[in-house]
Amino acid sequence: MTPDEAMVYSHISASGREGIWTKTIKAKTNLHQHVVSRCLKNLENQSFIKVIKSVKFPQRKIYMLYHLTPSIEVTGGPWFTDSELDTDFISTLLIVVWKFVAKKSYPTLKYRAGKQCSFALANEFGLPGVKEIAEFISRAGITDVELNLSDVRSLCDVLCYEERIEKMKNGCYKATWQSVLETSHSGLTGGGDEDGAGGDGLDDKVFNINDCYRVLQTAGTGADEEEDDDRERLYLDAYVSQ
Structure with a gap:
């Protein structure tokens, strides 16, 4: 490790789990950008450091020690994947x-x-x-x-x-x-009857006593289907008007 690489490495090490931006490294070391880039490349090739993504600064190239895990402030915690929510x-x-x-x-x-x-x-x-x-x-x-x-x-x-x-x-x-x-x-509850069948379409609305057309089914005995359909229904109007 050259003296320049050691200097760059020391600043990256001091940043801990937060990592450090390349421009910050340049400012702290007072090295030319070309020298900083060469040091970073050599250190990365030797697995001394690694590049990480920050949810706060997604466009910045941030370095930290290879064996460290980025902090939650950097990764965004469990709610972020590849620095995206x-x-x-x-x-x-x-x-x-x-x-x-x-x-x-x-x-x-x-x-x-x-x-x-x-x-x-x-x-x-x-x-x-x-x-x-x-x-x-x-x-x-x-x-x-x-x-x-x-x-x-x-x-x-x-x-x-x-x-x-x-x-x-x-x-x-x-x-x-x-x-x-x-x-x-x-339907987010999993829905459906136990046998997989759906329910009566009439009953998928929230009941309101003011809806006079809402009815309760009773046992029908009529022979004619239409007449029987009317006799099978117990209308609530009578109860509302009482």
């Missing part, structure tokens, strides 16, 4: 976390495509916290990316902001009932 990865994890919290919040709820979800009794005692959610993600093997508690808490914060879950006083999380209804209707 991985929106698909984040969206998938948000769905996974919401489903886990929803099942813990309403353990007796069954999702059926095309059927109006009746209000399910909420579970106030077995609600998960950040630690339980993180353990579930790790145990389920959903991703090879290691998520710490801070990462999982960030996912929960996003879901709270979207009003899909809410944070309780004890620090645990509970799915909002509105998010359960919206998600079941959009």
Whole structure:
């Protein structure tokens, strides 16, 4: 290692896991750009240093020691892949976390495509916290990316902001009932009856007592299909007008 290479190496070593920009190396060493480039190339060829990408400065060429791992400030943490925000990865994890919290919040709820979800009794005692959610993600093997508690808490914060879950006083999380209804209707819950069949198209709307055309099916006995269809329906207008 030449004296110039040793000088360049010392500044790269001092930068630690943050790395150092080539222009900063030139300014600190006061070497000509051609000399700096030659030193960097030789050190890189000998596996003393390596080039890394920074999410803060994607256009800059940053060097750090070969054996070091870039800091989260440089890589952006688990939410970045190749210095770019991985929106698909984040969206998938948000769905996974919401489903886990929803099942813990309403353990007796069954999702059926095309059927109006009746209000399910909420579970106030077995609600998960950040630690339980993180353990579930790790145990389920959903991703090879290691998520710490801070990462999982960030996912929960996003879901709270979207009003899909809410944070309780004890620090645990509970799915909002509105998010359960919206998600079941959009098909994100996996949808479908257990036998794979869809539900009645009439029942895929949220029931409103003011909708006079909304009816309850009763057992029909008429011979004529159209007349029988009318007799099979119990209209709610009578109840509304009382």
